[in-house]
Amino acid sequence: MEKHQALLEQHGHRVRCYTRSSAELKKMKFGAGLAFFTALYNPGSIRQVKQVLHEFKPDLVHIHNLYPLISPAALSCIHDAGIPIVMTVHNYRLVCPNGLFYNRSGICERCAGGREWNCALQNCEESLPKSIGYALRNGWARVAGQYTENVDAFLCLTAFQRDKLVASGFPAQKCHIIPNFTDIEEAGAPDDADSGERNGFLFIGRLNRQKGIDIIVETARRCPELSFRLAGSVDTSFIDTGSFPKNVTWLGVVGEDEKRRELLKSRALVFASRSYEGFPMVFLEAMQRNLPVVAPRLAGYPEIVREGENGWLFRPEDPDDLAKTLRAISANPAESEAFGARGREILAQDYSCGVWYRDYMQVVTSLIAAKQNKGGLK
Numbered sequence: 476m477e478k479h480q481a482l483l484e485q486h487g488h489r490v491r492c493y494t495r496s497s498a499e500l501k502k503m504k505f506g507a508g509l510a511f512f513t514a515l516y517n518p519g520s521i522r523q524v525k526q527v528l529h530e531f532k533p534d535l536v537h538i539h540n541l542y543p544l545i546s547p548a549a550l551s552c553i554h555d556a557g558i559p560i561v562m563t564v565h566n567y568r569l570v571c572p573n574g575l576f577y578n579r580s581g582i583c584e585r586c587a588g589g590r591e592w593n594c595a596l597q598n599c600e601e602s603l604p605k606s607i608g609y610a611l612r613n614g615w616a617r618v619a620g621q622y623t624e625n626v627d628a629f630l631c632l633t634a635f636q637r638d639k640l641v642a643s644g645f646p647a648q649k650c651h652i653i654p655n656f657t658d659i660e661e662a663g664a665p666d667d668a669d670s671g672e673r674n675g676f677l678f679i680g681r682l683n684r685q686k687g688i689d690i691i692v693e694t695a696r697r698c699p700e701l702s703f704r705l706a707g708s709v710d711t712s713f714i715d716t717g718s719f720p721k722n723v724t725w726l727g728v729v730g731e732d733e734k735r736r737e738l739l740k741s742r743a744l745v746f747a748s749r750s751y752e753g754f755p756m757v758f759l760e761a762m763q764r765n766l767p768v769v770a771p772r773l774a775g776y777p778e779i780v781r782e783g784e785n786g787w788l789f790r791p792e793d794p795d796d797l798a799k800t801l802r803a804i805s806a807n808p809a810e811s812e813a814f815g816a817r818g819r820e821i822l823a824q825d826y827s828c829g830v831w832y833r834d835y836m837q838v839v840t841s842l843i844a845a846k847q848n849k850g851g852l853k
Contacts, residue, residue: 476539478656479563482828491531493524495544514543514612524549528556534843538562538626542612547621554625559842561628563653564636566753569622569629570643572609573599577685577750586610587643589617627842630835632754633775639751651838654779655754656831659763659823672808675702676769676801677741679734679757682725683710687747687771693794694801695723701805703745704737738764742811743804746770746780749792754779762822767814769800785818 480490513520524545528536536553538560553560568574570587572594577583579601585593594610595603616622622629623645630653631637637650682688682705692714695703699722706726709716716725729737738744744761751774758779761768768786770776780786787804790796804811824830 479537479539482656482832486832491527491533493527493545495520497543499544514546514608515615516548517544517546520545521549521552525552528553528558533558535839536560539565542568547616547619550621550625557846559627559839559846560625561630561839561842562622562626563630564632564640564753567636567639567751568613569640569645570613572606572613575685575750576639581749582751586613587639589614589644591617628838630838633778635751635775635778636753651834653831653834653838654826655756655759656826656828657756657759657763657822659819659827673740673742673766673811675704675741676743676745677737677766678703678705678707678745678747679729679737679760680707680746681710682707682714682716684713685748685750687749687792688714690747690749690792690794690797691745692719692723694797696720697794697798698722698801701801704741706734706737734760735764738766741766742808743786743801744768745797745801746776747792747797748773748776751775759822759826762818762826765812765815765819767804767811767818769797769804781821785814785821787814 476492480492483490536558538550539562541547541549550560566574567576571584572586572591576587578597578599580597583593583597583599585597591610591614594600594613595607598606600606600609627649629637629640629645629650631640631650632652632654634652637652640650641647678688678691680686680688688705691703691705695701699720701722703723704726705723706729708728709725719725726733726737738761744757744766746755746757746768748755748771754775758768758770762785768780770780770786770788771791772788773791777788780788782788787800789800
């Protein structure tokens, strides 16, 4: 959201942000229980949104997230004011109560298409009251048409994500593909790396089950000749860093400078998620630094990690196939260097700030013009 705001302001647009934080709930009496009701309708947030609309008089409202303190009920007051609404779809929460299509059993799409009760039946949040609350708030928003009736454009991060929305009843003509973006020059020049050959495989993210960290560790056991570096916080209930094989180094939680150095000196970034993540920004961070990516053939990942161009794909949750892939990469450094260079080209062509701004403005200007022609923008 901050990058989005900064980019628009760089192009001369006036932007005002209205935000609420879940941290506010910790200061409220019965905050956890209150979150259920504010996710359905929060009169305080509605008043504040109306006040912002009155003071700022926006041409367009862009939504990033409404839960738990703003609520989808805010959409109707914006729509009633004749102001077009666009929404970035960061995850799958519009059709899946926990937003992930994933629970302790693995990938789960039972709630898609208006079957939110499955979140409660499966206890997806591993807390029955929370799972019931999530199911109810999603069901209410769907039945009330809060999203489908009020949002003019859904900005999906991948075609895979768009197809999931359309399959669940969202109008195809409202679902646009506008991926995440980054500044290609933010990382510095590609020759900024330390002198010497790139070596080893890097993982950046939470070391937990969803991210498939056990798949990477098991792959390392099968490839003792290769080195692995893992950066991120650890879910100690799932994995023990003390049991890692000798060719695995856990770096802990790294800062931006250390992350940059690791990306510059690695042979490839390894990503092994078990779930449908929206659009991992770590892919773009790797591409900024001429680093190819290894990812599972799952969800929208093949749209970003293009096999034979800027990376390699492996069978999801298959350490044997991942081991085979990493050995082939290690044996052919020239190919990984070429894939890294191609990744930076793809970043410039498809995921740069300029490309995002162009595609974004095509959508929003058409919406604003349509509202004005219909006598909107009251």
